[in-house]
Amino acid sequence: MIRHLLKLVWRRKRANALLIVEIFFSFLVFFAVVTFGTSAIMRYNKPLNFDWHDVLVLNVSIPSERGLPPGERHGDNTADVAALDRLMKEIAAMPQVVAIGGSHTPPYSLSTMEGVWHIHGKRVRMTMDDVTDGYPKAMNIPLLRGRWFKPEDDALGYTPVVVDSDLAQALFGDQDPIGQKFDEEGEHEQRVIGVMPPFRKNGEFTSEHINMVFRRLTLAEKNVRVPASLLIRVRPGTPAAFEEAISRRTHEIFPNYEQRVRRMEAMRTFAMRIYLTPVAVGIVIAAFLITMVALGLSGVLWQNVTRRTREIGLRRALGATGNEVNRQILGEVALLATLALIIGVIIVAQLPLLGFFTLVSPASFTIGLIGALATIYGLTLLCGLYPSWLAGRVQPAQALHYE
Numbered sequence: 001m002i003r004h005l006l007k008l009v010w011r012r013k014r015a016n017a018l019l020i021v022e023i024f025f026s027f028l029v030f031f032a033v034v035t036f037g038t039s040a041i042m043r044y045n046k047p048l049n050f051d052w053h054d055v056l057v058l059n060v061s062i063p064s065e066r067g068l069p070p071g072e073r074h075g076d077n078t079a080d081v082a083a084l085d086r087l088m089k090e091i092a093a094m095p096q097v098v099a100i101g102g103s104h105t106p107p108y109s110l111s112t113m114e115g116v117w118h119i120h121g122k123r124v125r126m127t128m129d130d131v132t133d134g135y136p137k138a139m140n141i142p143l144l145r146g147r148w149f150k151p152e153d154d155a156l157g158y159t160p161v162v163v164d165s166d167l168a169q170a171l172f173g174d175q176d177p178i179g180q181k182f183d184e185e186g187e188h189e190q191r192v193i194g195v196m197p198p199f200r201k202n203g204e205f206t207s208e209h210i211n212m213v214f215r216r217l218t219l220a221e222k223n224v225r226v227p228a229s230l231l232i233r234v235r236p237g238t239p240a241a242f243e244e245a246i247s248r249r250t251h252e253i254f255p256n257y258e259q260r261v262r263r264m265e266a267m268r269t270f271a272m273r274i275y276l277t278p279v280a281v282g283i284v285i286a287a288f289l290i291t292m293v294a295l296g297l298s299g300v301l302w303q304n305v306t307r308r309t310r311e312i313g314l315r316r317a318l319g320a321t322g323n324e325v326n327r328q329i330l331g332e333v334a335l336l337a338t339l340a341l342i343i344g345v346i347i348v349a350q351l352p353l354l355g356f357f358t359l360v361s362p363a364s365f366t367i368g369l370i371g372a373l374a375t376i377y378g379l380t381l382l383c384g385l386y387p388s389w390l391a392g393r394v395q396p397a398q399a400l401h402y403e
Contacts, residue, residue: 016336022293023340026286027376031348033286036279037370039360044204045283049164049197050107051140055264057106058091058230058246059117060084061257084226085219087253088383091230091246092134096238101135101218102227107201108267109229110274114210119183124170126211127201130219130227136162138231146178146194149216158189160216164199167211168192182213190215202270203277208361225387289381297333297383333384337377345369387393 064079092100105111106129114127135141138146144165153160157387161182168177180191200206217227234242243261248257348369 019297019336020295020340022289022296023337023376023380024344026289027341027344027372028288028347029282029286029289030375031344031372032035033279033282033367034371035360035364036282038274038280038367038371040234042361043200043206043208046204047198047255048107048138048203049142050199052203052268053232053262054105054234054236055138056232056234056243056246057109057262057264057267058232058250058259058263059228060087060230060250060254060259062226062254063257081219081224083253087250088132088134088219090249091232094242096234096242098233098235099137100230101132101138102132102230103129103135104131104217104225104228105129105140105201106229106231107266108203108264108271110202110271112201114187119171122171124167124211126167126213128215129201130212130217132227133216135214135231135288138233141196142197142232144195144197144271144400148194153216154218154220158191160193161190162194162195162214163192164212165268166209167199167213170211175188203271203275205272207359214380243292282394290375291340294379297380330381330384333380334377337380341376344372349350373384 060086088100088102091097094344105113112127113129116123116125116127118124133149133151133153136143141148143162146162148162149160163171163177163182171177171182172180177192177195180192182192196212199212200209201210201212217224219226232246243263247259247261250261352365354360360368
């Protein structure tokens with residue numbers, strides 16, 4: 001039976017080639033949509049390991065002219081650093097404020113510092129941020145072991161860092177990371193003083209294993225690069241008028257610099273829209289392609305049944321039942337889908353070798369593959385139901401009248 005179906009498909013190879021190509025591309029698009037959609041859902045349900053509720057983000061645009069001598073650099077000179085330190089202390093003393101901390105690239109800011117470092121003979125990609133002592137309390141970041149930064153660290157002979165458990169595992173394996181040297185090739189010695197759970201800096205849709213590391217930033221350091229953002233945790237129920245008060249005081253201290261106060265909730269909403277926009281576009285494209293394939297497949301099968309009236313009538317005259325003819329048409333449809341999906345699966349199977357698992361998890365990949373296969377098979381067989389039903393109703397006498 002399979003050999004017979006292959007012959008039928010081969011004899012109509014021109015008409016079937018276009019359908020195979022359409023099914024193939026529909027499979028790839030649907031695989032991508034299901035895979036990334038599943039990955040997004042799985043990521044969304046994982047803990048962030050920070051709390052974005054009741055957090056204000058204050059940005060002061062202090063220009064940094066790194067090419068100038070140290071004493072003339074804006075953002076590094078004594079006046080700017082002292083003014084920012086005074087502003088942070090004043091805000092921290094306000095009764096509405098729980099904690100305040102500085103950061104160069106806070107969560108949901110759509111900015112990041114990342115790269116590849118060679119540490120302990122290992123090549124590790126990681127994400128980095130420089131934060132002040134109050135940052136972990138401002139963001140409610142839990143700690144698995146060790147401790148966070150504190151003012152007494154000014155007296156240390158090294159720079160303390162806090163890493164997440166993903167980075168600790170990548171660098172030190174099963175060894176205790178506390179006290180380990182972090183950057184062997186750096187100018188200044190760095191040591192790990194704490195380990196936190198996996199930190200999902202970019203929010204609910206953060207990719208797996210970003211390997212987060214926080215370095216301590218203190219305004220008491222010489223030529224310090226001031227934090228780009230101040231994160232202010234306020235008490236629940238703090239009115240919006242408090243934002244205006246912070247903005248007004250910031251303008252009094254930095255009259256020549258631009259500043260902006262935002263709620264992290266609004267930053268989160270905007271970041272999620274940025275992430276979900278391509279997913280929504282992919283869903284629309286996938287729906288359009290699948291609709292076109294369904295219409296094209298139904299039309300071609302319907303036309304084939306009409307053109308093959310004599311063939312089907314002769315088969316009925318030789319004793320074939322309507323159900324057998326019905327199964328033959330559905331078998332041809334399934335064969336076309338199988339030929340297209342074989343090519344698709346071969347291509348998709350190469351993706352893990354190209355580092356695809358850095359974008360999605362193996363579970364998302366598996367669900368996407370199975371979901372795409374099931375959808376394409378279901379769609380093609382559904383499109384073949386009505387044409388196959390028409391073919392099963394052809395009577396032998398109709399072949400005599402067909403011209």
